[in-house]
Amino acid sequence: MSVLSKPYMHDEAAAFAHVESILWADGPVCPHCGVVDRAYRLEGVRTKPSKKNPDGKERFGLWKCRECRKQFTVRKGTIFEESHIEMHKWLQAIHLMVSSKKGISAHQLHRVLEITHKSAWFMAHRIREAMRSDGAVDFGSGGGAVEVDETFIGNDRTVKPHGSKKGRGYAHKHKLLTLVDRNTGRAKSMVVDDLKTATLLPILQENIAKEAVVYTDEAGQYKFLSRDFAGHDFVRHGQGEYGRGSVHTNTIEGYFSIFKRGMKGVYQHCAKKHLHRYAAEFEFRYNNRAAHEIDDMNRSVILLRSTSGKRLTYAGPDAAQPEAI
Template sequence: MAKGQRPAGSDKSAIITALPKACADELAAVEFIESLRWSETRPCCQRCGDTDVYKMTDRKTGQRNKRFLWKCNGCQKQYTVRVGTVMEDSRIPLRHWAYALWKACSSKKGVSALQIKRETGLTYKSALFMMHRIRFGMAEDWRGQQKLSGTVETDETYVGGKPRNKQSRPGPRILPHRKTPVVSLVERGGNIRSFVTVDVTADNVGQILAENVARESHLMTDSAGIYRHNSIHNYFASHGVTDHSRGQYAKPDGTHSNTVESAFSLLKRGIYGTFHNVSRKHQHRYVAEFDFRWNARKVDDGERLSRAIKSSVGKRLQYKEPLATLPPTPIQGTPF
């Protein structure tokens, strides 16, 4: 296979055709991931960036060595296609990575680590290790990117278990809330951006809107009190509201928030039906996974897989999670 060439041509469906073999044979999996990672550029050294590299081969057989190494003629360093991605330093065979990536990209409501465990023969710990890194690779950092514009819908939902300990007790009645709030912004005909936040207040949601939505946009929300705050209501070009408490879900002029509600339905069905239980510590990864599939909804599974592999480049998730990968916390001094 030539350098930078896709598995079986440039047709997107060729990726899907090559997947079954890549999920069963290690050499095929290595070449499959190499072809997708370097489909638009030449294979380059992951240490110095030099493109003067070559595949290392076994002296006796002339075939690729057992570790599928590349070597740079410049710095003389060795590396594999794993280096510089979420797969780096993982001993899980690449055929299992290819299969897990395929399932994560093609399953509309996600795939659990237990399902990957059953279908690959890995331990649950290894499957969970792999799936968390795939979700981390799918996550998009929206900081510094172009803001959403046009008509933008926003809403919030709560994901998690039900309130516990409702029995009557002396003194104030306290009902611990076990659900975690998620705020989502959807540009009609465009992308979605979702954020796991500590609480849903005018300050928190206002900060998210200010950082991710252009001021000349037309904001669409429900009648929640936080959106009636003057600093939010008057900040954008217009603010359309539908009152769900009165059975109003859409207006003749196109005012509605049904697009973001449909995205929430996929997230909820995935959490409740596929994963069953998601800890608050890792919930932002699952939300990022659903956002990735939503933003790639107009392409086929093969192209979605290609995007997931390219998105994983330059990312690394270690056992001790760095603070930079945690959900953002509210920042003081925002316009709202």
């Protein structure tokens, strides 16, 4: 049976029940007073009549707390809050995004889900926000190996070239620093403003255990890593060297290959202010891939558990405009 043919992908009541079973494993949680399993379901409640819906619309998944007497749904306090898109379409979008190795564009979501492009774009960014991992990691703990490298993507319009042309350097490009723990097979990416040692070293110290062995290329910003970690070695890409026993960055190069194919082939353009969420999308799929015995359905469940406590709004004079992707 196809995942997309499951009842919760098409039926709104089933969709709410599915999300509730994941986010409220111990019973409904009131987002207003925090009481657990002290609410009752409200059946048959409808919205006010309108021109579009003369009889109103049924309000699915509506609960009322016995303690504070306030109403709520499982949307409250999640990426779904204040969204007018049906819950079953959210579940379809989540499945499409977690199962597409190189991502799926907002245009494609707009066509598949039959919603506006603006809604699809905003929906995709809310899902990416749920994919984003918070806090530092501890890669290389126990003396493991960690690969570190950077890549460049897009065009940073905040950087002005010295001449009339940008040239072939990377100063005008977005910079993404990535770490990969060989033992766990997990990655972490961060958008950085520059590649100076003063910028990168604090990030590496925060996310890599002191007992780790770090592998990089010969770039100057990594020259003194042996002072902060148990070991550091590098490959000389400039001399055509790409591996010397365990000394290589091939794992991270494979990660960048998937990331760049997705960014260039699917998304095509990305503003710097959104890049951290696109990076989080690829990081999430990589860290929850089939090699870790996580299939598409489990990946969707993992994401749903991360939707709570994460909101993404665009309002005010700096409101973001949907990109044509």
